[in-house]
Amino acid sequence: MEYRCASLFIIGTELTRGVIADKHGQLMSTELTHLGYRVDRIVIVPDDGTIGSVLRESIEHSDVVLITGGLGPTSDDMTRQIIAAIAGVPLVKDQDAWDDLYRRVGERIYGANERQAMIPAGFERIPNPKGTAPGFKGYFVVDEGVSETRKVACAAMPGPPAEMHEMFFHQVLPWLATLRGDGESGRDEYSVFMIPESKLEDLFDSVAEPGVMMGDRFQEFRISLYLTGSDEQARKRTAERLEAAFGPALMVPGDLQAVDILTRYLEDHHLTVSCAESCTGGLVAKLLTDRPGSSVWFWGGAATYANDAKRRILGVNPETLAVHGAVSEQCVIEMAEGLLALSGTDLALSVSGIAGPDGGTEDKPVGLVWFGFASKTRPTQAVALRMTSWGRDAVRRRAAVSALLLASLYINGNDLLDTVARWQYI
Amino acid sequence: MEYRCASLFIIGTELTRGVIADKHGQLMSTELTHLGYRVDRIVIVPDDGTIGSVLRESIEHSDVVLITGGLGPTSDDMTRQIIAAIAGVPLVKDQDAWDDLYRRVGERIYGANERQAMIPAGFERIPNPKGTAPGFKGYFVVDEGVSETRKVACAAMPGPPAEMHEMFFHQVLPWLATLRGDGESGRDEYSVFMIPESKLEDLFDSVAEPGVMMGDRFQEFRISLYLTGSDEQARKRTAERLEAAFGPALMVPGDLQAVDILTRYLEDHHLTVSCAESCTGGLVAKLLTDRPGSSVWFWGGAATYANDAKRRILGVNPETLAVHGAVSEQCVIEMAEGLLALSGTDLALSVSGIAGPDGGTEDKPVGLVWFGFASKTRPTQAVALRMTSWGRDAVRRRAAVSALLLASLYINGNDLLDTVARWQYI
Numbered sequence: 001m002e003y004r005c006a007s008l009f010i011i012g013t014e015l016t017r018g019v020i021a022d023k024h025g026q027l028m029s030t031e032l033t034h035l036g037y038r039v040d041r042i043v044i045v046p047d048d049g050t051i052g053s054v055l056r057e058s059i060e061h062s063d064v065v066l067i068t069g070g071l072g073p074t075s076d077d078m079t080r081q082i083i084a085a086i087a088g089v090p091l092v093k094d095q096d097a098w099d100d101l102y103r104r105v106g107e108r109i110y111g112a113n114e115r116q117a118m119i120p121a122g123f124e125r126i127p128n129p130k131g132t133a134p135g136f137k138g139y140f141v142v143d144e145g146v147s148e149t150r151k152v153a154c155a156a157m158p159g160p161p162a163e164m165h166e167m168f169f170h171q172v173l174p175w176l177a178t179l180r181g182d183g184e185s186g187r188d189e190y191s192v193f194m195i196p197e198s199k200l201e202d203l204f205d206s207v208a209e210p211g212v213m214m215g216d217r218f219q220e221f222r223i224s225l226y227l228t229g230s231d232e233q234a235r236k237r238t239a240e241r242l243e244a245a246f247g248p249a250l251m252v253p254g255d256l257q258a259v260d261i262l263t264r265y266l267e268d269h270h271l272t273v274s275c276a277e278s279c280t281g282g283l284v285a286k287l288l289t290d291r292p293g294s295s296v297w298f299w300g301g302a303a304t305y306a307n308d309a310k311r312r313i314l315g316v317n318p319e320t321l322a323v324h325g326a327v328s329e330q331c332v333i334e335m336a337e338g339l340l341a342l343s344g345t346d347l348a349l350s351v352s353g354i355a356g357p358d359g360g361t362e363d364k365p366v367g368l369v370w371f372g373f374a375s376k377t378r379p380t381q382a383v384a385l386r387m388t389s390w391g392r393d394a395v396r397r398r399a400a401v402s403a404l405l406l407a408s409l410y411i412n413g414n415d416l417l418d419t420v421a422r423w424q425y426i
Numbered sequence: 427m428e429y430r431c432a433s434l435f436i437i438g439t440e441l442t443r444g445v446i447a448d449k450h451g452q453l454m455s456t457e458l459t460h461l462g463y464r465v466d467r468i469v470i471v472p473d474d475g476t477i478g479s480v481l482r483e484s485i486e487h488s489d490v491v492l493i494t495g496g497l498g499p500t501s502d503d504m505t506r507q508i509i510a511a512i513a514g515v516p517l518v519k520d521q522d523a524w525d526d527l528y529r530r531v532g533e534r535i536y537g538a539n540e541r542q543a544m545i546p547a548g549f550e551r552i553p554n555p556k557g558t559a560p561g562f563k564g565y566f567v568v569d570e571g572v573s574e575t576r577k578v579a580c581a582a583m584p585g586p587p588a589e590m591h592e593m594f595f596h597q598v599l600p601w602l603a604t605l606r607g608d609g610e611s612g613r614d615e616y617s618v619f620m621i622p623e624s625k626l627e628d629l630f631d632s633v634a635e636p637g638v639m640m641g642d643r644f645q646e647f648r649i650s651l652y653l654t655g656s657d658e659q660a661r662k663r664t665a666e667r668l669e670a671a672f673g674p675a676l677m678v679p680g681d682l683q684a685v686d687i688l689t690r691y692l693e694d695h696h697l698t699v700s701c702a703e704s705c706t707g708g709l710v711a712k713l714l715t716d717r718p719g720s721s722v723w724f725w726g727g728a729a730t731y732a733n734d735a736k737r738r739i740l741g742v743n744p745e746t747l748a749v750h751g752a753v754s755e756q757c758v759i760e761m762a763e764g765l766l767a768l769s770g771t772d773l774a775l776s777v778s779g780i781a782g783p784d785g786g787t788e789d790k791p792v793g794l795v796w797f798g799f800a801s802k803t804r805p806t807q808a809v810a811l812r813m814t815s816w817g818r819d820a821v822r823r824r825a826a827v828s829a830l831l832l833a834s835l836y837i838n839g840n841d842l843l844d845t846v847a848r849w850q851y852i
Contacts, residue, residue, distance in 0.1 A: 016465040018456025019641045019652070021449070025470060030444025039442040040476055044451060044468035048488075054467060061476075155484050274735075277708075281715025285708025285729035291782050292818055294707070301733030302728050304710035309700075309726030312768055313739060342738055357718050392718055 001150055003179040006037045007058040011069030011079060012159055013046040022154045024068045024164060027217070031173055034215050034228055035180050037064065058085070059140055059152050064176065069159030071133040073116055080136075081155050084120035087140050087154075087348040091118040094125045099133045125280050126155065131163040137175060154181055165217075169226075170406045172215040177228070179406045188235050192216075192223040194426040195246055195402050197389070200225070203425070207241035209234035221257060221287075221401055247422035248414075249405050266347075266406055273407070275301040276314055276335040276342040278326055278352035279369060283400045284397045304335070314338035327352050327364050329382045332372030336382075340374040348374045349407045353387075355395045369399045373410040383416045385426065398426065427576055429605040432463045433484040437505060438497030438585055439472040450494045450590060458655055459600055459641070460613050461606050463490065478508050485512070485566055485578050490602060495585030497559040499542055505582050506562075510546035513566050517544040520551045523560045530558055552581065552597045557589040563601060576703045579605055614661050617682045618642075618649040619827050620852040621672055622814070628649070629851070633667035635660035647683060647713075647827055673848035674840075675831050677839075685713045686831040691834055692723040692773075699833070700769040701727040702740055702761040704752060704778035705795060709826045725771045728760070741762035753778050753790050755808045758798030762808075766800040774800045776831045779813075781821045795825045800835040811852065823851065 008028050016022050025042040032039055040062060045051045046071050058065060071078030084091045098117040101327040116133045121126055123138030143148060155175070157167045169189075177187065192200065197218060204214045211230035216223050225242075227235045242253045252261065266273055269374045285301030290296060291342035302313045307326055310316040315338040317332060324330045353369025360366035367387040374380040385402055387395045409419055434454050438783055441448050451468040471477045473496050484491060496505030524543040526658045542559045545551055549564030559628075563581040570576060581601070583593045604745055618626065620663055623644060630640045637656035642649050653661045678687065692699055701710045714720060728739045732746030733752055736742040741764040742757060750756045761776035779795025786792035793813040795846045799804040811828055813821045 014641070014643070016453075016455050017459045017641055018452045018454070018465075018469060019643050021447075021452040022468075023447070026441075026444045026447045029442050033443045038472075039444075040472065041480060042442060042448075042470035046464075046466065050466050053483065053487065053676050054469075054480070057479065060657075061479065108438075118446050144511075257482075275729075278714075280712075280730060281720070281724070282708030282711025282727055283701075285731075286706075288817070289705075289707025289731060290730070290783075295731060298707070299733045300729050300739070301708055302739065303701075303708060303715070303726050305711075305715060305721060305724050305726045309769065313726065313728065343735065393716070396715075407819075 001063070002181070003063040003153060003176075004036075004038060005040045005062045006032050006066065007040050008042045009051055009055060009058075009060040009065065009067040010042065010159075011047050011051055011067065012044070015044050016046045023161065024159075026166075028066055028168065031168075031215055031226075032064075032176065034213050035173070035177055037073075037176070037180065047077060047083065049078055051079070052086070055082065055088055056086060059142060063150075064179070065140070065152060065154045065275070066172065067154070067156045067166050071116065071135065071156060071158045073132075074153045078132070080115075080118060080120060082165070083123075083154065083156060086347040087120050087122070087138070089121040089123075092121045092316060094119045094134070094270045095118055096127075097125050100127065100134065101132055112160055124156075126157070126167050128158060128163055128167060130166050131158055131160060132418055133158045133163070135167050135171070171363070186232060186235075187226055187228045188232075188239065188253070189255060190225040190239060190251050190253055192225045192246065192251045193221075193258055193405060193421070194250055195223065196425065197223070198424045203242060203245045204238075207245060208238050212238045215274065218318045220309060221397055224255065225251070245425075247424065248419050249409055250423065257287075259290065262290065262404045262408045262411075263288070263297060265411060269411075270296050271346040271411065272299050273347045273349070274299040274339050274345040275403070276339040276348065276350040277303050278310070278335075278350075279300060279355040280351050280387055280396050280400045280403070281305055284349070284351060284403050285398055287400060287404065299343045302339060310335060314342070325364070327354055327368060327370055329372075329384070332370040332382050333374075333380050335373035336374035337380055340376070346375055346377075347405055347407060347411050350401055351403045353395070353399055355392045357392055367395050369395070369402070371406055373407060373416070376409065378410070378413070381410055381416045385423070387426065402426075427489070429489040429579060429583070429602070429607075430462075430464060430490050431466045432458050432490040433466050433488040434468045435477055435481060435484075435491065436468065436470045436479055437473050437493065439474070440472070441470050442472045446582050449587065450585075453591075454492055454594065457594075457730070458490075458602065461599070462601055462655070463602070463606065473503060475504050475508065477505070478512070481508065482512060485568060487747050489576075489578060490605070491580045491581040492598065493580070494590050495541065497561065497582060499558075506544060506546060507543075507688060509580065509582060509847065510550075513546050513548070513564070515547040515549075518547045519543055520545050520560070522553075523551050526553065526560065527558055535626075549580075550591050552583070554584060554589055554593060556592050557584055557586060559584045561593050561597070563598065581645070595726065604695055611744055612654070612661070614653045614658075614665065614679070615681060616651040616653070616665060616677050618677045619647075619652050619831060620676055620686055620824055620849070621648070621649065622851065625628045625851045629668060629671045630664075633664060633671060635664050639662045647823055650681065650709050651677070654722070671851075675835055676849065683713075684733040684827045685716065688830045689714070689717065689723060689832045690807065691837060697772040697837065698723050698725050699773045699775070700765050700771040700837040701829070702736075702765040702774065702776040703727060703729050704731060704761075704776075705781040706777050706822050706826045706829070707731055709822055710775070710777060713826060713830065725769045728765065736761060740768070751790070753780055753794060753796055755796060755798075755810070758796040758801075759806050762798035762800035763806055766802070770803055772803075773833060773837050777825055777828055777829045778822070779825055781818045781825070783818055793821050795821070795828070797829055797832055797842075799833060799842070801837065804836070804839070807836055807842045809846045809848055811849070813852065828852075
């Protein structure tokens with residue numbers, strides 16, 4: 001049979017009470033549309049079993065049914081019972097799911113938790129690397145009388161975004177691509193930094209090989225970019241042209257944060273880092289300590305917001321501040337070199353800019369950020385970027401991501417002036 | 427009959443293709459929930475007539491059906507035909523709608539436009555001050571056999587937000603309030619810090635006055651809590667009991683972040699602050715600089731992650747670190763006092779804890795966090811909290827929020843030991 005029409009179900013009383021806004025519907029429908037599916041309906045229901053009647057009705061009209069939510073351990077979470085009832089099968093304990101749950105929860109497993117290891121008989125568990133509730137996928141067999149039997153594909157995923165995204169992108173979408181037939185072509189994931197959404201789409205349109213399609217997901221510190229369609233070679237050529245258009249280091253294969261690129265390099269080379277921040281005010285240090293084990297390569301940071309703090313902690317010359325200001329090449333060089341001397345780390349980075357919304361001038365507009373990099377083995381380098389994104393938050397986030405990317409390039413031996421000259425779209 | 431269960435339909439192919447995100451669903455469900463309605467489903471469908479079958483099914487289960495979209499002049503916009511068909515009535519030309527359309531469009535009225543002046547017979551036009559397509563409202567009469575007849579209320583509104591909002595708030599909501607009978611009862615918003623989701627609901631259940639209901643929205647650094655139902659006094663008494671159960675300073679009226687509570691106090695009293703962080707690694711400084719204008723009261727911070735950084739920047743005694751360790755009362759006191767001396771700010775705070783997942787011991791388990799507060803005018807205080815939440819991120823976020831809340835209490839003259847003793851649910 002042809003898999004073409006999809007119905008999406010999102011379960012959550014906080015959604016039907018308007019307390020939070022649904023994001024899964026748009027996310028799933030974007031990706032399904034890219035795969036060539038037609039999304040026939042997106043249905044949001046409370047977690048009280050209402051889904052039963054709508055789901056039965058939808059199965060008559062759909063080839064694919066995706067469900068998020070209602071897989072938790074409380075009595076409200078009844079997705080698995082309802083699917084089992086509609087499929088006409090019992091719920092059975094999945095040993096892998098149970099083992100996985102036991103590894104996570106240990107002796108704290110009890111009745112309610114136990115229910116999370118039950119899945120409808122004949123359905124296949126979808127592992128949940130980010131939480132306790134596994135998902136599952138399988139088929140409703142719909143007898144249409146006489147000779148025809150339809151197998152409606154169904155996948156159930158947990159509601160929390162981190163868990164749902166992991167399952168949807170890595171397990172459910174590839175399955176749906178296979179069902180769709182033309183899907184089999186595969187799908188490549190990249191992480192893209194600093195590129196505005198509008199530019200991303202324009203650049204893609206200008207370089208994509210015929211048949212290659214893109215999907216993207218904007219996150220706080222990067223964009224996840226997915227290339228689908230055509231064949232692997234065409235996707236690869238499209239990716240290479242995109243990378244060239246973005247400029248060096250702004251697109252990497254896989255699911256990576258900017259901070260991971262730097263810290264993997266530091267770990268591999270047994271190097272340590274420290275950071276001196278003005279406009280980002282601690283954000284770079286926060287990102288550098290998000291991961292467990294960061295004490296191996298992170299010495300510490302100074303959020304030297306006031307000029308007095310730059311002088312007292314980092315030893316920045318008062319004359320530098322008076323003559324050139326805090327947002328200047330001279331200042332970030334003194335910040336980085338001062339911190340390098342204080343910390344004894346292998347690498348010291350500094351950031352100073354105008355985050356806005358106030359404080360901009362003609363010479364130093366909002367969005368101007370200077371970066372300094374000092375080390376024991378290379379001459380100090382400083383570069384400036386002008387962030388064109390609107391808003392204090394966006395400027396700060398981009399400044400932090402730039403600092404991390406530039407630090408990787410610097411410690412790796414690159415010339416930063418040349419690099420930022422080729423970053424023309426940020 | 428009692429009007430209680432509502433179904434919401436949102437029509438738009440750009441929604442089911444994921445091109446844009448729906449906002450009408452959340453808007454309507456929030457308001458309907460306040461009126462005491464239970465929203466049974468929010469259904470998003472393409473504008474190709476798919477709505478027909480879902481709508482028929484929903485009418486069986488709902489007392490109120492609201493529809494947005496599908497009222498334009500193009501052939502895809504078939505909301506009015508479908509509603510007329512389900513109601514079993516013809517479409518008739520509404521003279522007021524026609525006159526209104528003529529005033530807007532003039533001689534440009536033609537066949538397709540003309541259709542916008544047609545509404546199902548027996549339904550009442552809802553004027554559209556912001557566009558050409560009027561809405562309409564009325565009843566589906568559902569014969570449930572024998573003696574019972576239900577009148578399901580139905581309103582159709584255009585999809586463009588400006589037009590929809592105008593109609594919904596000024597015409598449809600008042601009508602639904604009348605149908606509901608009990609009408610507008612009000613809604614109070616609070617910000618809650620550090621309380622786990624499960625506890626919030628338990629505590630609410632144990633103290634709520636009859637008829638008072640809660641809604642909550644979990645965000646990165648707090649919970650937004652909404653109390654609805656009953657009357658203002660009952661909601662107020664419920665809020666007071668919740669506050670008492672949580673402990674001091676963990677629940678405040680309105681939409682506030684923990685950092686706002688501290689920085690408003692600093693601003694009002696012309697005070698300055700600096701922060702020394704270990705486990706939070708820059709997060710407190712980052713939060714303190716999120717808002718524009720923070721340079722008025724923020725001097726700077728030190729993310730002294732390594733012990734060497736605590737010694738070199740803050741002057742922590744190596745013997746303190748050797749004897750008591752970095753996560754200790756002595757250490758956070760020396761961190762706060764060292765930073766106070768270095769910065770000359772009115773208040774200096776320090777945080778040092780075990781964020782995990784590794785590094786915990788029997789004496790100092792993961793989640794243990796020490797906080798120090800020093801100022802020119804009060805004796806230094808230090809307190810410890812044990813965060814019971816799982817995960818490095820959650821421990822770090824809670825440590826940062828605690829530091830900000832405790833700093834407000836300290837500078838305001840409170841005894842912190844007494845305060846944290848009453849924080850029994852974090």
